[in-house]
Amino acid sequence: MDTTARFRAAVDARDGSALEDLFTEDVRFYSPVKFTPFEGKPMVLGLFGVLLRTFEDFRYVGALDGTAETGGHDAPSAVLVFRATVNGKQIHGIDLLQFDDDGRIAEFTVMVRPLSAVQALSEAVLAGLVADGLVPAPGR
Numbered sequence: 001m002d003t004t005a006r007f008r009a010a011v012d013a014r015d016g017s018a019l020e021d022l023f024t025e026d027v028r029f030y031s032p033v034k035f036t037p038f039e040g041k042p043m044v045l046g047l048f049g050v051l052l053r054t055f056e057d058f059r060y061v062g063a064l065d066g067t068a069e070t071g072g073h074d075a076p077s078a079v080l081v082f083r084a085t086v087n088g089k090q091i092h093g094i095d096l097l098q099f100d101d102d103g104r105i106a107e108f109t110v111m112v113r114p115l116s117a118v119q120a121l122s123e124a125v126l127a128g129l130v131a132d133g134l135v136p137a138p139g140r
Helices: 003-012 016-022 041-054 115-131
Strands: 023-030 056-070 073-086 089-099 105-113
Touching (some): 003 016, 003 089, 016 023, 016 041, 041 115, 073 115, 089 115, 105 115
Antiparallel strands (some): 073 089, 089 105
16 A cells, blocks of 8 residues: 555544654645644644544545655655535645655645635644644743
């Protein structure tokens, strides 16, 4: 089973521990609500713990494979199309996975729409990150 299939299976099962071997140590996660990426496997795994709890009715509805430029070169990549709900807001989005030479996820980019869903997702994820001690509460 390739990395994309293993990733999808872990997300479908809501099994955060199954994600651990899929990421590089220096993985970067680009969020739709934060300019700079979340960096490093511990932070990204913590973020996925929050995401797996936050999304309701999460399901992948499509997939595309190819390449995308990263770090000045083309890398094997996959795009997973998803639908979900967060705090009553319907979300339509994509996960862009970019792989290193060993087939592990080196970059992960999420794009979602519409704006009201981005706002609901931002608030819910921030609350989860604060609750899990991964980021300080706003204003601190």
